[in-house]
Amino acid sequence: MKKSNIFFSVLMAGSLLAGCGIQSAPPDKSAPAPTAQTAKDTKNPQQAVNQPPTPVVVKRIGAHDVQIEMTAQETDVEIAPGVKYHSWNFNGTVPGPVIKVKQGDTIHFKLKNMDPKIPHSMDFHAVTAAPNKDFANVAPNKEGEFTYTAENPGVFMYHCGTAPVLMHIANGMYGTILVQPKDGYPTDKRINKEFVITESEVYKQNDFNDMKNGSPSYVLFNGKTTEANKPLYAKVGDWVRIYFNNVGPNDVSSFHVVGTQFDTVYVDGNPQNVLHGLQSYAVPASGGLVVEFQVKKEGIYPIVDHEFSKATKGAIMKLVVTKDGNPPQQ
Template identity: 35%
Template sequence: MNTLRTLLATTAVAALTATLPAAAQPAGTDGHAEAGIADIVRPATDLPAPIGARAPRHLTVGLETTEVTGQLLDGATYRYWTYNDKVPGPFVRARVGDTIEVSLKNDEDSMMMHNVDFHAVTGPGGGGVATTAAPGETKGFTFKALNPGLYVYHCAVPMAASHIANGMYGMILVEPEGGLPPVDREYYVMQGEIYTEEAYGTQGELTESFDKLLAEQPEYYVFNGADKALTGDKALHANVGETVRIYFGVGGPNKTSSFHVIGEIFDQVYSLASLTSEPLQDVQTITVPPGGASAVDITFQVPGDYLLVDHALSRAARGLIGTITVDGPVDTGVFKDHASPTQVTQMQTAH
C-alpha cells in the first residue's frame, strides 16, 4: 500500500508539472542548498502555539530585513529580500486587545531601504512610515490590536510590488477573545510570485525582471518562497482522524489564488480570515486576493498524499505545488482503489 501511495503521488505531481524542464527540481527537498546559498523556505510548521484564553498583554515583535542569495530551485539561485532570512516572514501571533511593539532593523549589508506595513494596524501606512529604515537603521512603533483576524504584512517601500515579489511578506494572526476552536495541527502557507529575466527552469543566478513585474507575468509561482518548496522533507503531515488548520495567505504582489487541496474538502473556511463570523462549511476551493488571507480546517479520513495547489492549474507547472502526507488505517467505506495487484505491478513496471 505504501508503494502504491508513493507511485500515485509521484504520478500526480508528474502530471501537474509535465511541462517542467528536466533541471527544475524541488528546492530544499531532494536537493540541498550549496555552500553560501541560503535555504530561504520557511517550513509550514514554523508558527507559535495557539494563545487561547488569556488577558491582553504587551508583546514585542522583532523583524530584521535581510537581502540574501537563496535557492529558488536546484541549480538556480535568486537574490531574495526577506524578513528574518525566510520567506514568508515570521508568523506573528497575538490576541485582540494586545499592545504590540514592533522593532524593525534594516541589515547594514542591505542595498535598499525597507519597512513593514501590517494590515492589522490602525494607523498611518500600517506602520510603514514609522519603520522606513536605511541600511543599518532600526525603527519602530507600537499599536493596539483592535480587530481579530488573519492579516498580511509586507514591505511598502516604493516600488512596493518589487519588495513583495522578492519575498518581503508574512502574516499576523490576531485571535478573538478566548481563542479559536482547537485543532490537532496548524500550518503556515503563503503564495507568492517571482519575476525573473530568465525563463522558468533556467540554471544559475537568476535576476529580477521589472518588465515582467509591471506586466504581471511571473516566471515562478511559489508556496513559502521557492519552487515546490512544501514537498519532500518540507511536506505537511497529518494522521487519519486529525483536523488540520492551514493559515493561508497571498503575498502576491499581483495574482489572486484559488486555493485547493486535491482529494479533500474544507470542512470549515474562515473566509477572508473573518474570525468572528460563522465559518463556511464544506467548501472545495477558496478565493484569496493578493494581500488577503483565509484559514481552512480539514479532517482527514483516508491515508495518502494530498496535493496543495492553486486551481489555476497551469501555475503548478511553474512550481506552485505542495504535499500533505496523511498516515493511518485505510477505510474502504470512504475510498477504495479498484486497481488489482496485477495492475499495480504493471503500473510500477511502466514507471
C-alpha cells in the same frame, strides 16, 4: 476531541505528486526565485523544520503587549536545487517568520535596516495605524521603532511598504501575521493539526517591467517550489486547519485541497466570516483564509492553487495521511 501535535508550518512541502496526475514544470534556471522555511511546530511557531531555527521575533512583555524585532536585509535564498534568488527579505528568510499575536495586543515593533543602500519599512495589515508615520521608511543602517494595535482577528499579510512596493514584495519582503481571536475559533477543540501556507509569485530578478507586466516565472508555497518542499503529515481521522495567506503581489489564488472539501472556512481568518462545505476559495492578493477539513483515509492529498498554470509553476505541496501521522519507515 483533544488537541494533539498541533504544529505550524512556516514553509511547506510538496514534490511530484505521483499517482495524483499533478506535477510542476521543471525549474527554469534562467529565472531564479526566492525561498523561505519549512514545515513545523509543536511549541514554537517561529521555528521551522529542516532549516536552521528561525529566531523568535515575538516576545510577550505584558498581558496585552508584545515586542517584535526584525531586520531588513539581502540574502541569497534557494527555491529548488541549483536555483537561487538574491532576495530582499525580513530576518534572512523568504517568507519572513510567521508572527503570532492575540487580538487586542499592542505591538511594539523595531525594524533594523541592515541594507547599506536601500530604505525599507514595515506594513502590517493586521494593525490600525497612520501609514505615513507608523509604516515610515527606515534609512539604510538605521533602526525605527513603532507602536500599533492588532484590533481584529485573522490571517494577515505583512510586507515592506517602501516605493516601489511591487518590487519590494516581489523581491521577497513579505510574511504572515496571525492574530488569534480573543475567544478562539468555535471549532478549536476538534483541531488536531495546524499549518501555515503563504503563496507568492516570483518574477525575473530585479526586472520591474516583468513584475508589472509579465507572468510569474514561479509560484511558491512558503517560498519554495513543489520539488523543494517536504511533505506535511497527519493521521487518519485528524481534523486539519490551514492558515492560508496569498501575498501576491499580483494574482488571485484558487486555494484547494485535492480529495476533500472544506468543512469550515473563515474568510480572512475572522471567526465572524464563516462558510461551510466549499471545494475551493478565491483569495485575492493580500487576502487570508482559514480552512478546516477532516482526512478520513490514508493517502496523498495535494494542496494546490487550482489555477493550474500556477500549480505547474510550483504551487503544489502534499499532505500525507498515514495511520499514525508519521512518515513511513525507510
